[in-house]
Amino acid sequence: MEKILTIIRKEWSEVFKNRFVVFAVAFMPLIFTIIPLVILYQMQGSGEASEIAGSLNAVPNEYAAICGELTGQDCAQYFILSQFLMLFLIMPIIIPVTIASYSIVGEKTTRTLEPVLATPISTVELLAGKALAGVIPALLVTWGSYTIFTIGTNMIAASPLVTKQLLDPMWLLAIFVLGPLLSIAGVSLAVMISSRVNDPRVAEQLSSLVMIPLLAVFMAQSFGLIQVNKTVIIWFALGLVVIDTLLLYFATQLFQRETILTRWK
Amino acid sequence: MNDMITTQSLTKKFGENLAVDQLSLSIPPGEVFGLLGPNGAGKTTIIRMLSALIGPTSGQATVIGFEIGKDDYDIRKNVGILTEAPGLYDRLSAERNLGFFAKLYEVEDIPSQVEQYLRMLGLWDRRHEEVGTFSKGMRQKLAIARALLHEPKVLFLDEPTSGLDPEVAHLVRDFITELRQEGRTIVICTHNLDEADRLCDRIAVINARLLALDTPANLRRQLFGRSVVFHLVKAEEKYSKVLEGKDFIQSVKIIDDKLVVTLDDPETYNPILIRDLVSHGAEIRFVGELRRTLEDVYLRLVKTEEEK
Numbered sequence: 001m002e003k004i005l006t007i008i009r010k011e012w013s014e015v016f017k018n019r020f021v022v023f024a025v026a027f028m029p030l031i032f033t034i035i036p037l038v039i040l041y042q043m044q045g046s047g048e049a050s051e052i053a054g055s056l057n058a059v060p061n062e063y064a065a066i067c068g069e070l071t072g073q074d075c076a077q078y079f080i081l082s083q084f085l086m087l088f089l090i091m092p093i094i095i096p097v098t099i100a101s102y103s104i105v106g107e108k109t110t111r112t113l114e115p116v117l118a119t120p121i122s123t124v125e126l127l128a129g130k131a132l133a134g135v136i137p138a139l140l141v142t143w144g145s146y147t148i149f150t151i152g153t154n155m156i157a158a159s160p161l162v163t164k165q166l167l168d169p170m171w172l173l174a175i176f177v178l179g180p181l182l183s184i185a186g187v188s189l190a191v192m193i194s195s196r197v198n199d200p201r202v203a204e205q206l207s208s209l210v211m212i213p214l215l216a217v218f219m220a221q222s223f224g225l226i227q228v229n230k231t232v233i234i235w236f237a238l239g240l241v242v243i244d245t246l247l248l249y250f251a252t253q254l255f256q257r258e259t260i261l262t263r264w265k
Numbered sequence: 266m267n268d269m270i271t272t273q274s275l276t277k278k279f280g281e282n283l284a285v286d287q288l289s290l291s292i293p294p295g296e297v298f299g300l301l302g303p304n305g306a307g308k309t310t311i312i313r314m315l316s317a318l319i320g321p322t323s324g325q326a327t328v329i330g331f332e333i334g335k336d337d338y339d340i341r342k343n344v345g346i347l348t349e350a351p352g353l354y355d356r357l358s359a360e361r362n363l364g365f366f367a368k369l370y371e372v373e374d375i376p377s378q379v380e381q382y383l384r385m386l387g388l389w390d391r392r393h394e395e396v397g398t399f400s401k402g403m404r405q406k407l408a409i410a411r412a413l414l415h416e417p418k419v420l421f422l423d424e425p426t427s428g429l430d431p432e433v434a435h436l437v438r439d440f441i442t443e444l445r446q447e448g449r450t451i452v453i454c455t456h457n458l459d460e461a462d463r464l465c466d467r468i469a470v471i472n473a474r475l476l477a478l479d480t481p482a483n484l485r486r487q488l489f490g491r492s493v494v495f496h497l498v499k500a501e502e503k504y505s506k507v508l509e510g511k512d513f514i515q516s517v518k519i520i521d522d523k524l525v526v527t528l529d530d531p532e533t534y535n536p537i538l539i540r541d542l543v544s545h546g547a548e549i550r551f552v553g554e555l556r557r558t559l560e561d562v563y564l565r566l567v568k569t570e571e572e573k
Contacts, residue, residue, distance in 0.1 A: 002368070003368070003369060006365065006368040006369060010354070010357070010365045013356075013357065013361070014354055014356045014357060017356045018356075110352065110353070110354065110355060111348070111350040111352045112352040112353065112354055113352075114318070114348045114350075114352055115346070115348055115352040115366065115408075115411065116352075116366075116369065117318055118316055118318055118341060118346045118348070119341060119366060119369035119370050120338050120339075120341040120342040120369070120370065120371065121369050122338075257318055257319060258318075258319045258320065261313065261318060261319060262279060262319070
């Protein structure tokens with residue numbers, strides 16, 4: 001465990017000196033958190049919410065059901081906010097992918113992996129250190145942003161019932177279960193792709209492809225094609241467990257000492 | 266005392282490519298051992314196998330009594346390696362770089378070990394600076410410090426002076442000499458034949474397989490014999506003929522005003538040769554031994570191998 005912590009500390013002290021990484025970890029979550037709150041704030045008293053509430057029929061039927069005891073305006077606010085909640089599932093992917101891409105490709109370009117592999121550290125410890133160095137800040141930032149988002153909503157929204165809806169078990173499941181699973185998928189893919197490319201930006205972009213299914217769900221929800229509910233989240237999580245297992249297996253295979261030293265170019 | 270490194274039929278294949286072929290050798294404690302060979306000869310692969318970075322395809326090897334493939338953790342804990350590229354973290358300071366590796370090597374008193382080697386290699390005053398600002402020589406010195414942090418008994422140095430300016434290269438060589446005096450076993454992989462000649466107790470010339478293994482002096486002797494050069498006022502054919510008849514002489518050549526005589530034991534036979542030449546009227550200016558360089562040895566071995 002001590003060596004994993006050593007790797008994590010080293011990764012952080014190195015990658016956080018990179019402005020792209022700092023942007024991904026600090027500014028992006030800030031923007032993702034502030035924008036919905038600003039929109040919510042502008043909706044207050046602008047009559048916009050009332051207009052939407054007036055046309056509640058335009059809101060997907062399932063939303064009307066989910067809104068339950070919410071008034072028309074509260075439901076409209078919740079509808080808008082829930083669109084942005086998906087961003088909190090993108091964060092756990094983008095952040096570790098960025099960190100892992102810069103970390104692993106950086107090690108390749110400076111040829112620092114061989115001296116590290118020559119120390120009495122196991123491959124699992126090294127890979128775990130690298131993965132956790134990406135996943136931990138991603139989850140902390142995501143959960144922190146979600147907390148700020150919820151507190152901000154509670155302060156701005158017309159009714160505390162909107163906040164209550166944001167703390168619905170479905171969203172908690174999404175943020176606290178789906179988020180880590182997405183992070184693991186992102187970091188595993190970043191490890192695999194980073195072993196094949198020599199530019200961290202290319203690795204980052206290719207690894208970000210893991211977001212495509214998530215974006216598809218996001219778009220489908222925005223267009224009212226599907227409605228994200230607890231069942232969808234659970235199926236998504238179960239699918240991710242399988243995908244994560246496969247990705248971790250392949251990433252570990254690619255992260256073997258001999259493979260790194262002889263095939264990583 | 267047991268050998269620090271032994272290999273028996275050590276072989277490594279990468280796909281169809283035979284990188285190391287049936288290597289058998291042993292290296293006693295305290296020896297500076299040179300690995301010479303052309304690019305792609307398998308030198309780095311040998312070092313990687315012996316430092317438990319990669320496994321062999323077949324054969325066995327032990328390092329400090331630990332068997333590669335079985336005791337890899339112990340091997341990595343007890344050997345130091347200077348890789349071909351320094352491999353340092355540019356965004357971290359020199360002190361932080363060493364501190365990081367000291368933790369991975371499970372060094373007990375990290376601050377004092379880091380300070381000791383930074384001072385020893387003249388980097389203490391720049392310990393807080395990012396390594397990215399360092400010159401190539403400073404980076405190489407820092408990489409050497411890293412290889413020594415955990416006080417390894419066996420040290421593998423892959424091209425330790427490659428690309429360094431003469432002053433830093435000299436400093437590194439002196440440092441290697443100091444390490445030898447401390448009793449460490451050192452394996453050097455180098456293309457610098459003069460360096461190998463000066464530093465190494467024994468040298469293995471390899472090209473996937475072992476071509477030759479001996480002390481530099483013995484390698485010269487085995488390949489070229491020993492030659493004595495008689496510098497004459499005027500070299501004539503008759504002097505050559507005087508010497509050619511003797512059974513202890515292998516060959517005689519006239520080059521300018523010099524007679525180059527190849528023979529096995531010049532210490533014994535030189536007085537006889539001098540006496541005979543003088544008695545036949547030769548005027549000898551001085552006598553010296555023709556010293557073949559390790560480069561001559563190396564080139565002949567590699568060329569012979571290529572011709573096969």
